[in-house]
Amino acid sequence: MKTETLIYIILAGIVAILLAIFQYYNKKKSISKLDMLFCFLRFLSIFSILLLLINPKFEQLRFSIEKPNLVVAIDNSSSIKHLNQDTSVINLIEKLSQDQDLNNKFNIDLYTFGESFKASDSTTFSENQTNINNAFGQLSQIYRETTAPTVLISDGNQTYGNDYQFAATTYKQSIYPVILGDTVTYTDLKIQQLNVNKYTYLKNRFPIETILVYNGNNTINSRFLVTKGNTTVYSKSIRFSKEDNSKVINFTLPSNGVGVSSYKATIVPIDNEKNKVNNSKNFAVETIDQKTKIAVVSDFIHPDLGALKKSIESNEQRSVVFLDSKEIINQINDFQLIIVNQPNYKFKELLEILKKENKNHFIIVGTKTDLGFLNNSRQDFLNEITNQTESYQAELNADYSPFLVDDINFESFPPLNSNYGRVSFTIPFDPILNKSVNGISTNEPLLVTYETNGRREGVLFGENIWQWRAQSYINSKSFNQFDDFIGKLVQYLASNKKKSRLNIDYESFYNGSSNIVVKAEFFDKNYVFDTRETLNISVTDTISKENKTFPLILKNNNFQVDLSSLPPSYYRFTVRATRENIAKSGSFQILEYNVEQQFLNANVTKLQQLATNSEGKSYFIDNTTSLINDLVNDNRFVSIQKSHKNIIPLIDWKYLLAIIALSLSLEWFIRKYNGLI
Known part of the structure; x- marks a missing residue:
């Protein structure tokens, strides 16, 4: 407490005493006990009020010792067991976890990595893929501002992901690889x-x-x-x-x-x-037995056209042909889907033929679209013409029902250029994406599909979708997510199948080392996604005749089941709703392949280079006796003393208010009782 504050408290006490005596002073030689009580109560009230105004505080200083972290990252892939190193790894983990010197110097944190990265103190060596670089990426987020030397227990064989050899450029910690596996070269x-x-x-x-x-x-x-x-x-x-x-x-x-x-x-x-x-x-x-042919019709060049071609042709079942509004007229029956890019009066004959032939088509409406012509040639929707443009971001409609749509982080995509104004539909439609401005939903459609007279149509009210494909690559390091989204949209628009209340999304075959996930959507009679339903999948191995049933778990806007535990074979399955008599069947094959069993030796060169780049040191699993000594004796990893200063009031203001109220109340009641009021 400051000296100045202490002086104020003493002065407050003197002032309170003087005021109390002044109020109850009389010329009698002796003061009565009652007046003394009144004087004390008045002193207490005044002194408490002055303390409340002064609000005296004192500083509380506490010291704590913060130990550095020792990260132990363990390769949990099946290659460790294939190289007969699983027992050695478990013994090493126990040795590190139970060493008294290490525990005195470090906070030991255990993690496992393979296909995924997680905090864990148990290992199964059962994961089918290894991504070492992803483990360092996760650790760099956790230990961004702390000291955390890292013991990497691995054979160094990575099956996918970026090269981890130079992970030290982003993960600013010393790495101590423990090399697993045989280093002898065999024929x-x-x-x-x-x-x-x-x-x-x-x-x-x-x-x-x-x-x-x-x-x-x-x-x-x-x-x-x-x-x-x-x-x-x-x-x-x-x-x-x-x-x-x-x-x-x-x-x-x-x-x-x-x-x-x-x-x-x-x-x-x-x-x-x-x-x-x-x-x-x-x-x-x-x-x-057939290839889906898609025509993209445009009278000018635009980056969206190339992006659509790349996305659509990422599936070998589809091919894209570029034509102008005149060339398409005589070839229209050669295609299952026509994509019309920003139509104007030159597209009049094409739109009339599409309506007459009842052909499925997809229209892109952008800033170069002739909205007056489009309104006159269409009866299903009308654009408000304002001659102004606006940039709109996408917001996923989780209730979209015609087919499964995964959220590929649409909200992170750049805005599309679009015409400013409302769009009114004269027929029922299903919005996939809605427009939003600065995160505020406008409840206006950005991408829609609808069915009319037995044909399927779609409309995108915006241009520059090529930027979405680029952003999707930045987000996921791959074009696959965006291409799959466009592929599903094209597959739906190119087909004439009727709506189904139960939709299933799966592959015809899976590699044994990949995740085997079957997705499903279930809708009520109004085609609104029904989260109340319970779906089960019954899977039968056609070779062994073994049958297994799994529940589908609700995740985001669909039901999912992970069948990665199934051994390689040929399977038939049925997804069934428990509350209604609705089911769908299919089949898939799991190929026998384990990428983790392709390795014969440890990748010594990369692990040693990783240690050098991070100013660490590498060890072989058979010679780790010096690992603990090196960590304990390394002066770079020391405990830090931290001080915590808290400023605490001398007396809580709540207690002061209680004392003031109590002393004034007692004084009033005693005076009333004695007839002095």
Whole structure:
């Protein structure tokens, strides 16, 4: 407490005493007990009021010791078990967690990583993919402003994601890799990579590219085979040597039947080869009997046209052709969907033919669209003409019912240029996206679909959708999310199927190392998404005849079930609603492939480089005795003493108010009781 405040308190006490004596002073030689009580109560009231005004405070200083964090990041992928390192890892974790010196110096935090990154003190070594760089990205957010040396326990084999070798540029902590696995180089043959399209067309030949790699010093002969069931459909003799240790084989196979065809590529193992799992790779191709042809009609060049072509043709089942408003007239029946970009009076004949032929089409309305012409040629919607433009962002309509729409973070996308003014529909429509300005919804449609007279139509009230595709890549490091969204929209508009109350989204086949997620939507009789329904999926293995039933979990605006636990096989399934007699069936195949079992050795070079870049040190799992000593004795990692200063009032104002009220009340009641009032 400051000296100045203490003086004020003393002066307040003196003033309170003087005022109390002054009010009850008389010329009698002695003062009565009653007057003394009144004097004391008045002193208490005045002194409390003055203390309330002075509000005396004092500082409370507390000290605490903050230890640095020791992060232990553990590779939880199945490659650790495949390399027979799981027991060694568990023993090392126990050793680090229970060491007294480490616990005295650090706060030890355990994390596991593989496909996902999470805080955990248990390991299963069961994850099918490894993304080490993602683990460092997550840790950089958690320990951004703290000291956190990191022990990375891994074989260094990453199956997807950015290269982690230079993670030290963003993760500003010292990294101590503990290298798992054998560093001895064995003679090995493997299929390094196999490239093939997911789709082909009936009576065509589809291309395959295979990269074969040999590790060894001797010259060997082997054979590369591709089999379908028990039939060999391709074979080639291969010769490797120490100098000529890789081969690229390009060939084609015929597609003679509609549906999914499974194949197995194999390079015949050599004698005494240690890892034979990476000698084979399964793949599948779906053969379809027709290709969806889409015409994009525009009389001027715009970046949106290229973005739409890229997104639509990301699915091999679809092709895009660019035409102008005159060229399309004689070819209109060659296409399943017509995309009309910013129509004007030159499109009059085209729009009349689309209506007459009852053809599905999609219209893009932008700043160059002739709204007067469009209003006169359309009867389903009208644009208010203001001759002004506005930029609108997208807001997803979670109740959209015709097909499944995933939220790909539309609100982060740049605004589209659009015409300012209301749009009024004369028929029922389903908005996928609504307009918003500065985060405020306008309840105006931005992207809609509707059905009329048996045909499907869509309208986008904005241009520069190419910026959305670019932003989607920035958000997810891939075009896949945006391309899938456009693909679903095009698939719906190009089809003439009727609405269904139960929609299912799944792939015809899955790789054994990928997530197997089946999605579904259920709608009530008014085609409003129904969250009250319970959906179950019954999955039957067609080979073993084993049947399993799983519940679908409500997540965001759809139901989902993760079937990644199913072993490779061919499955038939039925999704059924429990409250109503509605069900849908389908089938898919899980291919046998585990990318984590393709590795034979630890990636020593990258892990050692990672340690060097981060000013850390690498250790082999069989020689970690010095790891603890190095961490404990490193002077860069020291505890920090922190002080916390709190300013606390001497007396809480609530208590002072209570004392004032109590003393004044007592004085009043005593005076009243004694007839002095």
